[in-house]
Amino acid sequence: MEGFGCEFDDSVFESFRERKAASGIKLGSYTAKLCEPRWFWGEICTADDVEKLTALKFRGDLAFKHQDYQKALCEYSSSLSLVPESNIALRRDLQEAQARCLCLLGRSDDALDIAQKLRSEITNTDHLTTVLNLDILIYRNAGNLFEELSCLQQLISMHTLNxxxxxxxxxxxxxxxxxxxxxxxxxxxxxxxxxxxxxxxxxxxxxxxxxxxxxxxxxxxxxxxxxxxxxxxxxxxxxxxxxxxxxxxxxxxxxxxxxxxxxxxxxxxxxxxxxxxxxxxxxxxxxxxxxxxxxxxxxxxxxxxxxxxxxxxxxxxxxxxxxxxxxxxxxxxxxxxxxxxxxLDKFKNGAETEKPATFPSSSSLDCVTIESxxxxxxxxxxxxxxxxxxxxxxx
Structure with missing residues (x-):
């Protein structure tokens, strides 16, 4: 006996019908774009700002990996000039990369200027965590133990389980x-x-x-x-x-x-x-x-x-x-x-090994107490x- 509202529509049991393109046009197969290794390393011959930006950023990342921080800084700066104002996430990412390069080049004051700018624009705890980690790197390389300790204390006051x-x-x-x-x-x-x-x-x-x-x-x-x-x-x-x-x-x-x-x-x-x-x-x-x-x-x-x-x-x-x-x-x-x-109940749903947190990601700064x-x-x-x-x- 079938209950009210539990009947299946007959179309559920119909055999699969092959989709046909509109106006009788046959659909072609999708061909993925293939990129050669280090495709971004040669001369950039494109008018597309997005593709040019991507290539410059990849160049910077590779140079940073090879510890050529001056080259990486130049590539990140060129890439940053192409980022639209609306793309805040990418802009912050490139600015952080610039600061890390400056820090490792011994230009701590310039790196701190960028870090301070990033700090003035934070809107959530993810932003603050990123800035504090950047500050720690800068102060450690500059040998400023007092400020490094303060940043670590602030970081732990947010991420007590890290x-x-x-x-x-x-x-x-x-x-x-x-x-x-x-x-x-x-x-x-x-x-x-x-x-x-x-x-x-x-x-x-x-x-x-x-x-x-x-x-x-x-x-x-x-x-x-x-x-x-x-x-x-x-x-x-x-x-x-x-x-x-x-x-x-x-x-x-x-x-x-x-x-x-x-x-x-x-x-x-x-x-x-x-x-x-x-x-x-x-x-x-x-x-x-x-x-x-x-x-x-x-x-x-x-x-x-x-x-x-x-x-x-x-x-x-x-x-x-x-x-x-x-x-x-x-x-x-x-x-x-x-x-x-x-x-133990804090760990029932799993815990990250690198960045465990005690609150949801990207929470408001008003939700946490920053101590040092x-x-x-x-x-x-x-x-x-x-x-x-x-x-x-x-x-």
């Missing part, structure tokens, strides 16, 4: 700690003259406050090796040695000042510097732990080279935490605190800093 951002944050904290140590060590040779004490006090006070960009500019040369990359192994060794001295009631600077027969308020400066070193150490460890926890949670959903990379990074983090020599109790407490917001500096550290590390058994926190 393990790669947390790992970068941990390395940035290590860079700050290394700069803090190196700034003091660098003035040791001048301790033989009568102005030694004054110079040391100024260096320590500037390092302890870090309130201006100028402070970080003075430290940047100590936080990079000649190749411009952070030497994490050396950082870990320096910070670990300084932390052991701090645990015994003296800092590295205390010993230097003591050797110069220093008197006065140096003890207060030493305590401030020792506390800052301890905080930087703790923040770095906590960020590494957070990154490892996030990688562990998505591991079951990964395979092939993605899983391989996950395991490789986890092992790298394990080794760095081992080198940092946290006590077992402290490491367990950090893991517990940094995992408080990690609920003390607000960020208060949110993520307040409980850890208040734990009584964190003194001492090292083995």
């Amino acid at each position: 393990p790669w951002y947390w790992k970068k944050l941990a390395e940035c904290y290590l860079g700050h700690a290394h700069a803090l140590l190196s700034a003091t060590v660098s003035v040791v040779p001048v301790c033989k003259d009568g102005r030694c004490l004054k110079m040391l006090e100024k260096s320590a006070m500037e390092t302890a406050t870090s309130e201006t960009k100028g402070d970080c500019a003075q430290l940047q040369s100590f936080s990079r090796n000649p190749c411009g990359q952070v030497d994490c192994k050396r950082q870990i060794n320096l910070i670990r040695n300084a932390s052991r001295v701090e645990n015994s009631g003296l800092t590295l600077k205390s010993r230097v000042v003591s050797s110069c027969s220093a008197v006065g308020d140096s003890t207060e400066v030493d305590l401030k510097r020792g506390q800052q070193l301890r905080d930087l150490w703790l923040f770095a460890c906590s960020s590494f732990v957070r990154a490892r926890l996030l990688l562990q949670m998505v591991k079951a959903q990964q395979a092939s080279f993605v899983l391989e990379r996950n395991l490789t990074v986890q092992e790298d983090i394990r080794q760095k935490l081992n080198n940092l020599e946290l006590r077992e109790e402290a490491l367990n407490a950090i893991s517990k605190v940094m995992a408080e917001d990690l609920l 500096g003390s607000e960020f550290e208060q949110r993520w590390f307040k409980k850890l800093r208040n734990e009584s058994f964190f003194c001492p926190i090292w083995k």
Whole structure:
């Protein structure tokens, strides 16, 4: 018995009839356009602006891949001049490419000008994420640890479940700690003259406050090796040695000042510097732990080279935490605190390995809270800093 409204139309069961072209014209087969390898590399002989724009952009991409950044910059600039005003997405993409080329050519100020222009035009969180990643690259290559740290904190305040951002944050904290140590060590040779004490006090006070960009500019040369990359192994060794001295009631600077027969308020400066070193150490460890926890949670959903990379990074983090020599109790407490917001239901629908997010893509900027500096550290590390058994926190 058929229910009302459930009958099938007879046309559903009719045999398939071959489509016929209108007016009796026979339809021809579609022939795809074939492009030779590097078809865009030769002379561009076309009046079509779209095809010319595409070829120039591809040229820039290939030159960038081959690390010919000057050539890439020229091609991107030529391509940008052909982009219509209505194509905002492509225009932003090319401007970002220009900024990356300028950054890698050592023209950080010009790159920052473009980044600032992009920032002034952001309308959603995707735009802001792109600009922050660009800023991080520029500041890292310029050696500006203070601004790099601020951008990473802002980025993580939006993408709290991204393990790669947390790992970068941990390395940035290590860079700050290394700069803090190196700034003091660098003035040791001048301790033989009568102005030694004054110079040391100024260096320590500037390092302890870090309130201006100028402070970080003075430290940047100590936080990079000649190749411009952070030497994490050396950082870990320096910070670990300084932390052991701090645990015994003296800092590295205390010993230097003591050797110069220093008197006065140096003890207060030493305590401030020792506390800052301890905080930087703790923040770095906590960020590494957070990154490892996030990688562990998505591991079951990964395979092939993605899983391989996950395991490789986890092992790298394990080794760095081992080198940092946290006590077992402290490491367990950090893991517990940094995992408080990690609920399994957030990962039921899958998680991206490179860019997981806690909100829908392209959401309004009003939907998120952007934090940096003390607000960020208060949110993520307040409980850890208040734990009584964190003194001492090292083995």
